[in-house]
Amino acid sequence: MARHVVATAGEIPVGGKKVVNPAGREICVFNVNGEHYALINRCPHEGAALSYGPVVGCFESKRPGEYALTRHGEMLRCPWHGWEFDIKTGQSWCHPESVKARTYKVEVVAGSHLAKGPFVAETVQVTVDGEYIVVEV
Amino acid sequence: MTIPMPGAIDCDIHPALPDTRTLMPYLDDYWRAHFQMRGLDRDNYDAAAFPANAPINARPDWKPAKGKAGADFQMLKTQALDGFGLKYAICNVLHGAQAIFSEDLSAAFCRAINDWVAKEWLDRDPRLRASIVVPMHSPELAAREIERCAVDARFVQVLVWEMQEIPLGRRQHWPIYRVAEQLDLPIGIHAGSSYRHPPTNLGWPSYYLEDYASWSTGFAGVLNSLISEGVFVEFPRLKVVLMESGVTWLPAWMWRANKTWRGVRAEVPWLEKSPADYAREHVRLTAQPFDSPPNAAMTRKIVEQIDCEDMLLFSTDYPHWHYDGGDALPDGLPDHLIQKILVDNAMKTYPRLKDRA
Numbered sequence A: 001m002a003r004h005v006v007a008t009a010g011e012i013p014v015g016g017k018k019v020v021n022p023a024g025r026e027i028c029v030f031n032v033n034g035e036h037y038a039l040i041n042r043c044p045h046e047g048a049a050l051s052y053g054p055v056v057g058c059f060e061s062k063r064p065g066e067y068a069l070t071r072h073g074e075m076l077r078c079p080w081h082g083w084e085f086d087i088k089t090g091q092s093w094c095h096p097e098s099v100k101a102r103t104y105k106v107e108v109v110a111g112s113h114l115a116k117g118p119f120v121a122e123t124v125q126v127t128v129d130g131e132y133i134v135v136e137v
Numbered sequence B: 001m002t003i004p005m006p007g008a009i010d011c012d013i014h015p016a017l018p019d020t021r022t023l024m025p026y027l028d029d030y031w032r033a034h035f036q037m038r039g040l041d042r043d044n045y046d047a048a049a050f051p052a053n054a055p056i057n058a059r060p061d062w063k064p065a066k067g068k069a070g071a072d073f074q075m076l077k078t079q080a081l082d083g084f085g086l087k088y089a090i091c092n093v094l095h096g097a098q099a100i101f102s103e104d105l106s107a108a109f110c111r112a113i114n115d116w117v118a119k120e121w122l123d124r125d126p127r128l129r130a131s132i133v134v135p136m137h138s139p140e141l142a143a144r145e146i147e148r149c150a151v152d153a154r155f156v157q158v159l160v161w162e163m164q165e166i167p168l169g170r171r172q173h174w175p176i177y178r179v180a181e182q183l184d185l186p187i188g189i190h191a192g193s194s195y196r197h198p199p200t201n202l203g204w205p206s207y208y209l210e211d212y213a214s215w216s217t218g219f220a221g222v223l224n225s226l227i228s229e230g231v232f233v234e235f236p237r238l239k240v241v242l243m244e245s246g247v248t249w250l251p252a253w254m255w256r257a258n259k260t261w262r263g264v265r266a267e268v269p270w271l272e273k274s275p276a277d278y279a280r281e282h283v284r285l286t287a288q289p290f291d292s293p294p295n296a297a298m299t300r301k302i303v304e305q306i307d308c309e310d311m312l313l314f315s316t317d318y319p320h321w322h323y324d325g326g327d328a329l330p331d332g333l334p335d336h337l338i339q340k341i342l343v344d345n346a347m348k349t350y351p352r353l354k355d356r357a
């Protein structure tokens, strides 16, 4: 496991995402209402790049004819066959226990802290007074 | 194979109404006069879905010398009740009454049929039970008829046609499901159509082969409708029994419905589990006809694919002709499943059988 600097904090807007490639692994980093999450950029169904899917809310209902849109911006819909994934946990809506997209740990770390290492910054220029998004791979 | 033990519960037999005149004593004054005035008593209103001369509808050795197959109580008693050693048999009267356009006339007809069944069949043998026939296109009158008949615990189910004016899941039908759930009555959905629409998805067929063989796709549509509209979410205790619908189409439907649901489940957000799982919990099928594959090993495989031991219910489908002799069960069923199919599953599906057991 190594910690990779993949973006500057603030680079990914709320509701946005960025595909990064630490250690040759394609990962999609999301900003969900100010918190960052990372999923492998490959759908567990048939391998679509999840980064092409829309970020959506959760369509819920207590009974037929009643509708609620909840958890705004917390779900991702796969661009190929529409399976929905919880961005925070990687769990699919339909089979949360058995079908999951792999998640990675994401942190926002101060540049001054990163200077104490160990970390990998292949594509991001790190300065002591900046803040950075770090993914553990 | 033949039934390995006596005491089976037959979930689909068909007593036949000999003719409309038979119903005259069961109509009230107004409707009796109405029938006479219009000459309705001279016509038979047999269900178009079950033409009497189609071989499938009357096994040669179960056909009386004269009259309709299934119309003779003694024959039914000897051949079905005694012949198969049945503990109970559920009478499903297939009749055009449920498809008559006038709601009130349809309701009057249904009331008379239900009273006729109680008197001429249920009263004659303690093993007989019956389904309540209802004017399905009038949910209000149907619900009222269900409540009226349900006072008699020998009515254990509500009978409707598979293909109606509108798909069975639509909310217009829900008053029927509400009262059925409250009264512990499953909805028995029988093969056939009221012919408001073509019985195939493609338009009107030319031949009985096309018509009859297409009905299993109608049943797939029934399940899609009931599940998508959320009937089992709204009525969590409701059971439906698909009767005379074949069985072997079911696994393919499960795979297709599940796959589609995964992609579009957000449009029916009330569903909390897959269509196949709703079916396993709420849907039962009578096992005649089974539409058996060519050998027992394949049957066993299909039973595995259904992956639920509660779904199949025994039926002879008397006097319809799907098998010869006493071969009412398909070969290849695993032993432990047979007792469930013959008895246990029906006892769980029809709570009202317990009342008098």
Ligand code: FES
Pocket (backbone or CB within 6 Å): A043, A044, A045, A046, A047, A048, A078, A079, A080, A081, A082, A083
């Ligand atoms: S590849 Fe994602 S749903 Fe099929």
